[in-house]
Amino acid sequence: MAVELQERSGTFREYALKRAAELKQMIIPYINNSQAIPTGFSLSETFQARRADILNYFGATLEDWENWHWQMTHRITDSRDLAALLPGLTPDQCREIEHVGKSYRWAVSPYYLSLMSDTDSLGPIRLQGLPTLAELDEDFGEEDPMGEGITSPAPSITRRYPDRLIINVTNMCGMYCRHCQRRRNIGETDTHSPHNQLKAALDYIRANPEIRDVLVTGGDALLLSDLTLDWLLGELHSIPHVEIKRIGTRAPVTLPMRITDELCAILAKYPPIYINTQFNHPKEVTEDAKKAADKLIAAGVVLGNQAVLLKGINHQPEIMKKLNQELLKIRVRPYYIFHAKNVKGTRHFVPRIQDGLAVMDKLRGYTSGLAVPTYIINAPKGGGKTPILPQYLVSLDENKALLRTWEGKLVQYETP
């Protein structure tokens, strides 16, 4: 008996070793390629040098830099400032930005600018932050593909699901993403939703007891003042049927200094709060982003990421894998990958569904399940979030299924 067992475990071990060698081979190409993908941490010194240049240009101090109000009042919105701060910008690119800016407003926080490559006009930060001629393509998309205009039962509210809804509190952002799905709301000026509108939204929620989840978004919801956030979250907290509150914000990505001790003290008063942010590229996962995440987590907030799948920025499986792994390092759980919507002026960012499927196919099994978000296409006209998966269930009969494993092996599976 003992001899037989030993022999068998020897055989098992040999099998496991062979399989382990196979698995190791499988990850080697990624390890080699991913070293060339820059991350916010690997570029830390470059960003610090850029920060010094920007501070020098504005005659400002590190203390100013850490002040989110300074960041907001010094958002770069003028092509001359931009040319001074990005010497690699060509006069043609500068004119292009100025020209497109007349149709679609742009603004970049000094912090987000410090992540931009001076030399690579196709870098992921520049593509997200600076306008290009492609935005003037009028033959594609709609202003409001989500039909938010037709799913608003009360001021500032979008309701598309049975038990939860969105309150839209501002059109203001630290940086106006070039791929924004709500570009129609950006307009020319920053405006928070007026107090009486927010009050009407709260009345709607009070009057509808099935609403157990309220998502405060914008624009960037964390650009509300501490005072307004304290009031709004407090009001929501006092509604017995509101079980959870969520905040949509890119502040951890574009304006991490917004995450102050004062803000965190407010957030800590109204648990449970979930914050979903939008990191789209591993370059955005910086030391400062980590500090912001650490503070939010210490305040009891649960962090998730809603990336947008963007052509030329993160549609490549290795970049998306790296992004999700970097996020787990700073305790931000990848939640969704949204297929970029057909928004007017954003055709150049819209990938193919095949790209999204390839990304998902290269995540599941190849990396931690925690790094595998749900890939979502938003059905037109407010039809709702629709999950899209590579085909793992090849066929299904009464009690027999044919499955495709993450590696692509076909296996039969039977139920009693």
Ligand SMILES: *Cc1c(COP(=O)(O)O)cnc(C)c1O
């Ligand atoms: C995305 C969204 C939600 C939240 O959806 P979850 O899948 O629960 O994250 C709620 N309301 C609207 C209108 C939305 O667009």
